[in-house]
Amino acid sequence: MAGYRDLLRTPGVGRIMAAQLTARFPNGMMSLAILLHIEHVTGSYGAAGLVLAATSVGQAVAGPVTSRWMGRWGMRRVLTLTLVVCALAVTAIALAQLAVPAYMALGVIAGLSTPPVQSAVRTIYPKMVNSRQLTPLFSLDASLQEIIWIVAPVVITLVATQVGTVQALLLIVVILVGGGSWFILSPELGRVRIPRSRRSLGKVLTKPPVLLATVVGFLLIGACSAVEAGVVATFDHGGLEAGLVLAVFSIGSLTGGLSFGHIPIGRWAMARRLAIVAVGLSLTMFSLNIFWLGGTLFLAGIGIAPALAVVFAMTSASVKFSDTAEAYGWVGTGQLIGAAAGSATAGFLIDGVGAQGAYWAATAFAVAGFAVAALFVRGFPDLRHRDPSPIPDTEPVSTIT
Numbered sequence: 001m002a003g004y005r006d007l008l009r010t011p012g013v014g015r016i017m018a019a020q021l022t023a024r025f026p027n028g029m030m031s032l033a034i035l036l037h038i039e040h041v042t043g044s045y046g047a048a049g050l051v052l053a054a055t056s057v058g059q060a061v062a063g064p065v066t067s068r069w070m071g072r073w074g075m076r077r078v079l080t081l082t083l084v085v086c087a088l089a090v091t092a093i094a095l096a097q098l099a100v101p102a103y104m105a106l107g108v109i110a111g112l113s114t115p116p117v118q119s120a121v122r123t124i125y126p127k128m129v130n131s132r133q134l135t136p137l138f139s140l141d142a143s144l145q146e147i148i149w150i151v152a153p154v155v156i157t158l159v160a161t162q163v164g165t166v167q168a169l170l171l172i173v174v175i176l177v178g179g180g181s182w183f184i185l186s187p188e189l190g191r192v193r194i195p196r197s198r199r200s201l202g203k204v205l206t207k208p209p210v211l212l213a214t215v216v217g218f219l220l221i222g223a224c225s226a227v228e229a230g231v232v233a234t235f236d237h238g239g240l241e242a243g244l245v246l247a248v249f250s251i252g253s254l255t256g257g258l259s260f261g262h263i264p265i266g267r268w269a270m271a272r273r274l275a276i277v278a279v280g281l282s283l284t285m286f287s288l289n290i291f292w293l294g295g296t297l298f299l300a301g302i303g304i305a306p307a308l309a310v311v312f313a314m315t316s317a318s319v320k321f322s323d324t325a326e327a328y329g330w331v332g333t334g335q336l337i338g339a340a341a342g343s344a345t346a347g348f349l350i351d352g353v354g355a356q357g358a359y360w361a362a363t364a365f366a367v368a369g370f371a372v373a374a375l376f377v378r379g380f381p382d383l384r385h386r387d388p389s390p391i392p393d394t395e396p397v398s399t400i401t
Contacts, residue, residue, distance in 0.1 A: 022183070023182065058114070066119075079183070094166045095166065135309070139262075154243060159171055181300060205330055209317070215372055216270060216307070222364040225301075227359070241290055257306055278300075281297075281362045339366075
């Protein structure tokens with residue numbers, strides 16, 4: 001922990017981390033709030049699912065595109081534009097009385113305009129710390145983002161059920177604007193300029209580490225989404241027990257990230273960390289007892305944040321600085337698609353064989369991730385004795401001091 005304290009004492013690190021976590025906090029609230037609101041307005045979970053799917057498609061498409069725009073027009077311009085459009089779209093969903101197709105159109109707009117905060121901040125990080133601190137910083141970031149997934153769903157559920165779904169969506173808009181503005185106005189965004197990429201859109205995926213990071217992220221988040229569906233199905237659609245078990249899952253991830261974030265990243269780091277996830281999830285299939293599930297999911301969670309830290313570090317170390325934002329955009333898109341695939345697969349299996357099927361799906365996703373990491377281990381960079389910062393561009397990059 002002393003190492004993390006020193007890291008947070010580095011000028012600007014604590015501020016930019018707090019700002020980006022606040023700006024990304026609506027990410028943990030949006031899906032649930034839209035689901036509850038559209039179901040409340042239309043009386044149909046099917047309609048709510050369609051609007052939610054439209055929003056997710058928009059987010060998946062936007063990831064690499066808006067991230068790439070930051071190198072063309074600057075981070076602040078792109079973040080401000082997307083922030084304004086996204087806030088207006090969510091406000092319209094909250095206040096307007098519309099047909100389902102119109103809600104879907106607004107969902108697509110909200111998804112497409114989701115501010116690329118994650119890509120921006122992970123592009124900035126290598127310019128804020130030295131090479132020795134970068135891997136622990138990625139690990140700390142991956143760990144602290146678990147706070148979003150622990151707190152945000154609880155907050156938005158309480159507001160939606162106790163106050164109203166309209167107020168829940170408007171709360172998201174307030175946090176989106178407030179947190180986004182804090183992040184956009186952070187001095188670090190003015191000190192770093194992303195060079196315009198000279199490569200065509202998607203070319204960055206020809207880099208094996210970026211492709212592997214995208215595939216592994218897809219499988220890892222797919223496993224997590226299947227677990228979430230399984231826990232909700234196990235404990236009667238989201239009772240107190242479901243919330244507690246999912247909180248334990250996230251606490252395991254937070255614990256793993258803080259405990260192992262200082263360990264150097266070799267070629268086998270991803271396989272080892274995904275093995276922990278796969279073992280923990282495979283044990284869930286033996287019993288649905290709350291204490292057994294809590295213990296096994298805590299074990300599985302220990303590998304999640306460390307695995308995500310490897311994803312971020314290997315992406316950073318494998319591309320030019322001008323391509324980092326787009327690379328993180330593709331990684332984020334892979335994770336979004338993984339979340340949808342994991343939820344859908346788990347849902348079909350829950351309908352067919354019961355809640356146990358979701359844990360089968362989660363285990364299958366995790367084992368597949370481990371297999372990819374082990375079979376293609378040579379595609380993972382060895383960062384034990386190497387600077388994980390992006391490859392410098394050949395042209396000079398101006399910074400404002």
